[in-house]
Amino acid sequence: xxxxxxxxxxxxxxxxxxxxxxxxxxxxxxxxxxxxxxxxxxxxxxxxxxxxxxxxxxxxxxxxxxxxxxxxxxxxxxxxxxxxxxxxxxxxxxxxxxxxxxxxxxxxxxxxxxxxxxxxxxxxxxxxxxxxxxxxxxxxxxxxxxxxxxxxxxxxxxxxxxxxxxxxxxxxxxxxxxxxxxxxxxxxxxxxxxxxxxxxxxxxxxxxxxxxxxxxxxxxxxxxxxxxxxxxxxxxxxxxxxxxxxxxxxxxxxxxxxxxxxxxxxxxxxxxxxxxxxxxxxxxxxxxx
Ligand SMILES: C[C@@](CO)(OP(=O)(O)O)[C@H](O)COP(=O)(O)OP(=O)(O)OC[C@H]1O[C@@H](n2ccc(N)nc2=O)[C@H](O)[C@@H]1O
Ligand SMILES: Nc1ncnc2c1ncn2[C@@H]1O[C@H](COP(=O)(O)OP(=O)(O)O)[C@@H](O)[C@H]1O
Numbered sequence: 001x002x003x004x005x006x007x008x009x010x011x012x013x014x015x016x017x018x019x020x021x022x023x024x025x026x027x028x029x030x031x032x033x034x035x036x037x038x039x040x041x042x043x044x045x046x047x048x049x050x051x052x053x054x055x056x057x058x059x060x061x062x063x064x065x066x067x068x069x070x071x072x073x074x075x076x077x078x079x080x081x082x083x084x085x086x087x088x089x090x091x092x093x094x095x096x097x098x099x100x101x102x103x104x105x106x107x108x109x110x111x112x113x114x115x116x117x118x119x120x121x122x123x124x125x126x127x128x129x130x131x132x133x134x135x136x137x138x139x140x141x142x143x144x145x146x147x148x149x150x151x152x153x154x155x156x157x158x159x160x161x162x163x164x165x166x167x168x169x170x171x172x173x174x175x176x177x178x179x180x181x182x183x184x185x186x187x188x189x190x191x192x193x194x195x196x197x198x199x200x201x202x203x204x205x206x207x208x209x210x211x212x213x214x215x216x217x218x219x220x221x222x223x224x225x226x227x228x229x230x231x232x233x234x235x236x237x238x239x240x241x242x243x244x245x246x247x248x249x250x251x252x253x254x255x256x257x258x259x260x261x262x263x264x265x266x267x268x269x270x271x272x273x274x275x276x277x278x279x280x281x282x283x284x285x286x287x288x289x
Contacts, residue, residue, distance in 0.1 A: 001042075001109055004287040005101040007035040007090045008136060009243045009250055011158070012190040013213040015181060023132075023148045024178055027192050029199075030136045030143050031158055033279045035165060036287075037090050037102060039065075041109040044081035048073070054088035064099040067130050068106040075126075078114050091275055093171035095244030097133045104137035105286055112288070124150070140285020142199065144192070155196060159204040161281045162259045164237065164251040166266060168229055169273035172219060177245040181218045190214060208252050211241045219246035232269065236262045256280070 011029040018024050048069045050059040060066060069082050084106065090098035107123045110116070118126075120138055127134030132149035144153040190212035198206035219242060220227035226247045234240035237251035253259045259278040266276045 001040075001112060002289050003039045003041070003105040003109055004036045004289075005039055005105040005137070006032040006140065006282060006285050006287075007096040007098060007101060008032055008133065008285070009096070009163075009241075010213060011142075011207065011211055012192040012195050013215055013244065014190045014192055015178075015183060015186075015214050018181075018183060019148075022179070024181070025147065026145065026149050028145050028149065029155065029192060029195055030133075030145050032140050032142075032282050032285050033096075033163065033165070034282050035090055035096070035277060035279050037098065037105075038087035039102060039105045039109070040085040040087075041106070041113060042083050043113055044083040046081040048081060049083045050086065051084070052086040052088055054086065054092070057086065057088060057092065064103040064130060065106045068103040068127070068134075069110060071126055071130065072107065072110045072114075072116070076114070076116060078110070082110065082113075091167040091248060093173070094167050094248040095172065095174075095242065095246045096165075096167075096248055097137060097244065100127075100131050100133035101137040101285065103127060103130055103134050107134075107138065108286055108288065124152075137285050141283045142281075144196065156199045156202070157283045158199060158207065158281045159202050161204065161208070162253050162255055163279050163281075164233070164253065164259050164262045164266065165243075165248060165275075165277040165279050166229060166233055166251065166270075167248045167275040167277075168225060169271070170223060170225070170247045172223065172226075172246045174245040176222065177215055177218050180222060181215065186214065208239050211239055211252065213242050213244075215245050216242045223247060229270075233262075233266070236265055
């Protein structure tokens with residue numbers, strides 16, 4: 001079976017507290033966008049075999065797909081094996097949850113292929129053991145995420161937003177960003193409540209005006225070039241925002257033609273190592289066929 005596994009962005013990303021185990025209590029609005037990886041799953045004779053078009057993606061036990069498969073194989077003592085091909089389109093370690101959405105697709109695929117009959121909530125509980133973003137990737141759409149990011153509440157569908165996704169040639173470690181965050185120094189938190197109101201009222205302008213990510217300052221401290229990139233994108237768009245822990249920067253625009261014009265301009269200005277993509281918000285996370 002084939003699954004399209006969609007990337008996410010964070011319309012708001014707030015961090016409220018640090019737990020004693022180092023994890024952080026967050027409050028964020030998560031949103032899928034039209035960028036996706038294609039994953040093909042088939043039952044095999046034995047073992048978990050991953051192949052991919054991506055030159056540097058691990059194919060062994062450190063791949064989140066492998067971990068997700070292993071979790072269900074062990075828990076349910078499944079027979080045979082699984083073969084997976086990952087057609088990777090989502091930039092890696094980019095703040096777009098590429099690994100998490102692949103893991104989510106794997107849980108859903110095994111559930112179907114072996115007829116386990118698990119609900120989305122039951123799959124999300126298992127996904128949360130592997131990564132905080134995985135439950136969102138299973139549920140998809142527009143969700144308020146609290147706790148460490150795994151407690152979800154469905155929000156009204158986001159009005160369609162067009163954006164340019166700018167991924168610089170840099171991989172950012174989420175763990176490093178959270179470790180370097182100094183909450184005592186934070187003076188202004190994102191207005192998540194305002195964005196929820198804007199979603200309820202389908203007020204696109206109010207959504208865009210209140211997009212905000214608390215992790216920007218920490219990532220900018222670690223990587224000055226991401227701050228510079230945000231300034232550059234902001235000068236060409238209505239609003240720029242870093243995605244998740246970075247380093248991808250999103251530029252929000254009025255429509256698809258403006259997105260294409262900004263894409264062309266950035267392609268001229270930035271080195272060819274940047275990936276510059278046009279996307280829009282979508283109201284689902286995984287699509288299977
Ligand atoms: C920042 C966000 C925003 O959506 O996404 P990305 O930028 O990674 O896409 C998430 O909070 C990331 O989610 P995810 O990438 O799944 O995190 P995990 O694999 O569970 O954790 C990676 C590391 O980040 C830190 N971490 C993660 C979640 C959290 N609430 N507090 C943390 O401190 C921990 O140090 C953990 O070891
Ligand atoms: N299937 C996968 N797709 C992408 N990255 C993966 C995958 N499996 C493991 N990883 C690893 O997970 C890390 C984070 O990648 P990713 O999920 O794309 O980023 P982010 O958490 O910033 O959204 C990378 O170091 C990458 O090598």
